[in-house]
Amino acid sequence: MSKKEEITKTLRIGKILIWIGIPIGLLSPLIFTLESGYFDFTNSGNIGDTMGGISAPFINTLAAILVFLALKAQIQANLIVQEQIDQQEIDKKLEKESNQLHHYYSNLKSSIDGFEFSTLDTWNIGDGENTVVRGSEAIYKLFQEYICSHHGAENDLKSNPKITELLSMLEICDKLLQLIKNSKVDERETLWTLTSHQFTYRIFPRLHDEYPDKIDTYFCNDCNKDHGFPKRISALIKSIYDKINNGL
DSSP states (O other): OOHHHHHHHHHHHHHHHHHHHHHHHHHHHHHHTSOOSSOOOTTSSOHHHHHHHHHHHHHHHHHHHHHHHHHHHHHHHHHHHHHHHHHHHHHHHHHHHHHHHHHHHHHHHHHHHHOEESOSOTTTTTSSSSOOEEHHHHHHHHHHHHHHHOOOOHHHHTTOHHHHHHHHHHHHHHHHHHHHHHOOOTTHHHHHHHHHHHIIIIISGGGTTTTTTTTSOEEETTTTEEESOOHHHHHHHHHHHHHHHHOO
């Protein structure tokens, strides 16, 4: 039974008691002054004192019950109001959380859409000799160049703007997946699917054949140099991949 139904039931009982009490109060003078074999109060003294002494306990008890029912109904009504206030706070919190998740997703998508790449060689960026590609194609080309021909030191890559830009996208994706997993918003499944697709179909394709053996730094016997991604990037790729595979 809901609280609203409990309040309605309490008020209904109160009305019944009132309608029972009113006839008793009106008829008691007639009843108590009748001469009968069962009740004869004609010789019991003043009729007012007699009626008062007999009816007072019943009337007081009825009044106490009505007061109790009224207080009970008021308390239940207050509880309903408090529940509504609490629910409003929960709804506001969920709305704020939903806006935050959508903001993260929009940032991730716009970062991928706007990502441009020509070469990892910072000296040749913007020289016009290398074709500039955008979006998922740019990410694919970055990974392609890194895996196949780049032999720079890991510390050098930390200052490469394209690597740091990629790192930012991966951090946003990883954080967003964790936030969605911990959230209770209604659209969490939709956001999870959209975010997973951004990684699976726009970031990860070139890494599919290399994962997981050639993600971490390893020594290449063909060129006698180290290959693989900086630890931070490889760790993020693994973290995102595992989150998506484990699901919500």
